[in-house]
Amino acid sequence: MRRWLRLTAAALAFVSAWGCGVIVRGVQRGATSVRDSELFHQGRHGPLSAEEKEWAKAAWKYFENNSSPATGLVGAVDRSPAASLWTIADHIAAMIAARDLGLITQRDFDIRFSAQLQFLNTMPLFMERLPNRLYNITNGSMINPQSQPEATGWSALDLGRLLLWLRIAAQRHPQYREYIEKAVLRWSFCDVVDDCGGLHGGLRGGDSLRMLTEGRLGYEEYAAQGFQAWGFRTTRASRIEPFDRIRIEGVEILHDALDPRESGTFAPVLTSPYTLDGMELNWDRAEDRQSNDTEHTDFVMADLAQRVYAVQEARWRHEHVLTARTDHPLSQAPFFVYDSIFVAGYPWNTISDHGDVVLDKSLVSTRAVFGLWALWRTAYTDALMRSTRDLYDPQRGWFEGRSERTGGYDQTISCTTNAIVLESLLYKVQGKLFGRDADGSYLDTVLADPFRARGRCFPSERKACRDTP
Numbered sequence: 001m002r003r004w005l006r007l008t009a010a011a012l013a014f015v016s017a018w019g020c021g022v023i024v025r026g027v028q029r030g031a032t033s034v035r036d037s038e039l040f041h042q043g044r045h046g047p048l049s050a051e052e053k054e055w056a057k058a059a060w061k062y063f064e065n066n067s068s069p070a071t072g073l074v075g076a077v078d079r080s081p082a083a084s085l086w087t088i089a090d091h092i093a094a095m096i097a098a099r100d101l102g103l104i105t106q107r108d109f110d111i112r113f114s115a116q117l118q119f120l121n122t123m124p125l126f127m128e129r130l131p132n133r134l135y136n137i138t139n140g141s142m143i144n145p146q147s148q149p150e151a152t153g154w155s156a157l158d159l160g161r162l163l164l165w166l167r168i169a170a171q172r173h174p175q176y177r178e179y180i181e182k183a184v185l186r187w188s189f190c191d192v193v194d195d196c197g198g199l200h201g202g203l204r205g206g207d208s209l210r211m212l213t214e215g216r217l218g219y220e221e222y223a224a225q226g227f228q229a230w231g232f233r234t235t236r237a238s239r240i241e242p243f244d245r246i247r248i249e250g251v252e253i254l255h256d257a258l259d260p261r262e263s264g265t266f267a268p269v270l271t272s273p274y275t276l277d278g279m280e281l282n283w284d285r286a287e288d289r290q291s292n293d294t295e296h297t298d299f300v301m302a303d304l305a306q307r308v309y310a311v312q313e314a315r316w317r318h319e320h321v322l323t324a325r326t327d328h329p330l331s332q333a334p335f336f337v338y339d340s341i342f343v344a345g346y347p348w349n350t351i352s353d354h355g356d357v358v359l360d361k362s363l364v365s366t367r368a369v370f371g372l373w374a375l376w377r378t379a380y381t382d383a384l385m386r387s388t389r390d391l392y393d394p395q396r397g398w399f400e401g402r403s404e405r406t407g408g409y410d411q412t413i414s415c416t417t418n419a420i421v422l423e424s425l426l427y428k429v430q431g432k433l434f435g436r437d438a439d440g441s442y443l444d445t446v447l448a449d450p451f452r453a454r455g456r457c458f459p460s461e462r463k464a465c466r467d468t469p
Contacts, residue, residue: 042282042294043375044428048101055392056425060103062397062418063094072115073137077329078396078413081147082134085158089165090419091116096172097422101429113169117176120183126202129188130154131162156192156199157214160223164280164434167229171435181443184230190457193227196465197235216256217243218273221301225277228286229434231459240300248347249314253307255342266355268340271312272326272420274305275371279423282432309372311341313380315348321404323348324368324384328400330361331412337361363401363410366391367417370424 048056066075073083074091092113099109124142126132132142133152144150166184170177191211193199201214215223217240224234242257256267277283283302284295296302312323325339325348334352339362343349350362369388373381391409392398398421400412427433446452447460454461 041431042278044373044377045431047429048425051389052425052428053101054394055389055398056097056101056103056422058392058394058396059398059418059421059425060094060098061393061395062413062415063091063098065396066415067091067112068137069115071119071135071137071140072112072117073119073135073140074415075137076415081136081138082143082145083137083415084134085131085155085162087415088116088120089158089162090415092162092165092169094419094422096169097419097426100172100426101422109173113173113176117179117183121179121186124151125186126151126154126204129190130192130202131159131187133158151204153202153204153209154192155214156201157219157223159192160199160226161276162226164226164229164286167226167437168280168434171437174438177438178442181441181446185443185446185456188456189232190455193232193234193457194236195463197224197233197237199223199227199234199237215273216258216267217254217304218267218270222273222277225281225286233459233462233465235465240304246342246347248311248342249318251307251311251314253311253342254304266338266343266351268327268338268343268349268351269308270326270338270340271308271324271365271368271371274301274308275368275375276420276423277301278305278375279371279427280433282434284432284434286434305375308341309376312372313378316380316383322364322384322387323404324364324372324388324401325362326365326368328363328365328367328417329412329414330400331410334358334361339363339365360405362404364388364404365401365417366398367400367420369401370421374424374427 062078063074066078066080068074074087076082076084076087095104095109095112098104099106119140123131123135123140126142131154133155134143134145135141136143136147141149142151144152163184166180170180191200191202199214199220200211203210203212214220220237221240224237227234227237240254243254244257245252245254247253253269255269258267277298281298282296283299283305284297288297312325315321315323325341327336327338329336334354334356337350337352337358339350341347343351344355344357348362350358352358364384364387366388369381369384373385387402391402393413397413397418400410400414400417402409423433447458
């Protein structure tokens with residue numbers, strides 16, 4: 001509301017001055033200045049400071065250090081041999097940010113992005129249908145979590161983030177659009193998204209394939225946007241019901257009402273899905289190409305994001321505990337945690353992948369801090385950044401965060417955190433990262449041909465949903 005009032009006041013002042021006959025040279029330049037000001041942008045906006053440029057350089061070092069020339073892939077954590085579709089999307093986001101922020105030349109970008117396209121157009125697929133969950137970054141083979149050769153299944157959430165960033169790449173660098181679309185045309189979407197718009201992951205166990213729901217209230221809605229960007233209907237995945245409400249620090253938080261013992265999925269309330277949606281899509285629907293950054297056409301996600309921000313700020317004000325919570329890797333067992341606002345019946349709970357409570361592993365997460373800092377320009381995000389601004393090695397990248405209990409560093413360095421640092425800084429400079437598509441494409445031509453690309457369940461092949469609850 002305050003932002004709307006500021007915008008209205010600025011507009012009235014401009015109209016009033018014009019109506020009173022004030023003649024000022026450079027009216028067009030002045031109007032452009034108003035349009036590009038922070039009045040028209042969610043959160044922070046403007047050129048990077050000298051310090052912020054150093055932050056960007058440090059984040060890009062991760063990708064320089066961990067890229068495999070043979071495949072174009074980047075490891076999920078420092079010196080890791082494994083990459084997921086999520087980290088491929090991270091790498092694409094980082095490359096685009098590095099180019100737009102002037103960290104690399106266009107030729108550097110072309111070399112890197114072309115290698116990524118080469119892999120996407122030749123990568124082995126799980127059961128010849130979809131990208132596997134993990135790949136070896138050196139030889140491009142499908143691997144399991146122990147980095148052994150194995151086809152294990154697919155992740156709908158990871159695929160959704162990759163689809164979104166492939167669309168952003170095609171919008172911003174249309175010279176690669178044909179090759180991006182050729183990669184996507186290799187995939188079959190019959191198993192990952194159903195006719196009623198539900199998203200399904202697949203996990204092989206022995207000789208069986210188990211279909212599963214991978215996320216709820218946050219990541220599922222975010223991933224659905226990636227599918228929507230390619231024309232898929234995601235009615236079920238985009239619906240937040242069923243949910244319950246709980247009040248934490250005076251803020252009403254929505255959380256998944258499904259019992260994880262029945263659904264098989266923990267659904268923690270986390271920061272990252274909402275900040276990613278905010279920076280990339282401005283909490284707009286994927287089909288929206290027109291609204292400016294102060295309007296949010298996906299008002300449900302915008303409202304949930306505001307609650308996630310507000311409850312963490314409220315904890316700081318009430319308890320004087322700096323809080324920026326999300327999922328992240330660790331440098332020691334259990335090596336990955338859901339550092340949540342609410343999960344498994346408790347606020348400020350931290351659990352492992354297996355549901356073990358590990359409260360001593362909670363962090364002021366670097367990736368969460370940067371997302372909050374970019375999207376909310378407040379005293380609280382200033383305080384978060386003061387605590388985080390030095391958590392990097394200039395030659396290796398950004399550390400995962402600061403221990404919420406002791407203040408010490410967790411010195412894990414991951415692909416996702418360094419990509420989010422770059423993405424946040426690009427958002428500060430440019431605002432919403434998702435844009436508009438040019439008319440006509442290789443994909444449109446192929447899908448319009450009744451003899452090509454059939455049997456892969458693209459949107460044009462979908463049947464009407466008959467059993468949406």
